[in-house]
Amino acid sequence: GAVVSQHPSRVICKSGTSVKIECRSLDFQATTMFWYRQFPKQSLMLMATSNEGSKATYEQGVEKDKFLINHASLTLSTLTVTSAHPEDSSFYICSARDLTGGGEKLFFGSGTQLSVL
């Protein structure tokens, strides 16, 4: 299947700092990428939909000024957690939809474990 690359895989940072997470579609173009947050033993919580060349669409309750999303190209979306606090510690995972050939499969990045001290 298609490959989605996510970096970094693990981040430990001090409270108040900002952290940038990158999500790349390696062998297909993705006009839309999705960002999720996942707590231990829980489901994937959609945070926002990243749209290439336009503003991201945020889910209710997600602070757009805290979780900045940029989708500047057809293969790259970034999520920046600004002024991170311990409660932002979580597993963040991106996904991209491969529409090549009329398909509709969703592929995930490897996730980023964020720990804010």
Add this chain to the structure above:
Amino acid sequence: GENVEQHPSTLSVQEGDSAVIKCTYSDSASNYFPWYKQELGKRPQLIIDIRSNVGEKKDQRIAVTLNKTAKHFSLHITETQPEDSAVYFCAATSSNTGNQFYFGTGTSLTVIP
């Protein structure tokens, strides 16, 4: 919007037995239903999917069935093996418009050797 419910939340089976996980959805416009397997600390991996114009699909030990009328779909794993132990998520989406995927709450499957 779409609402996907998944049951059971946990499931333990003896090695070699079958496992069945069930999901229901609410939006009749949903027409694509994938299943993902997620091992601890790793990304969800697509294991099988089904479109609304098909009632059943099988891939070796894994099968998915879909009942459009009742709006439910199920994952069937036969001859389970310890390496099948993971969390399984169902999802529903309308592929026509590239809408977002709506995920079930997950089922933690444990296969006991």
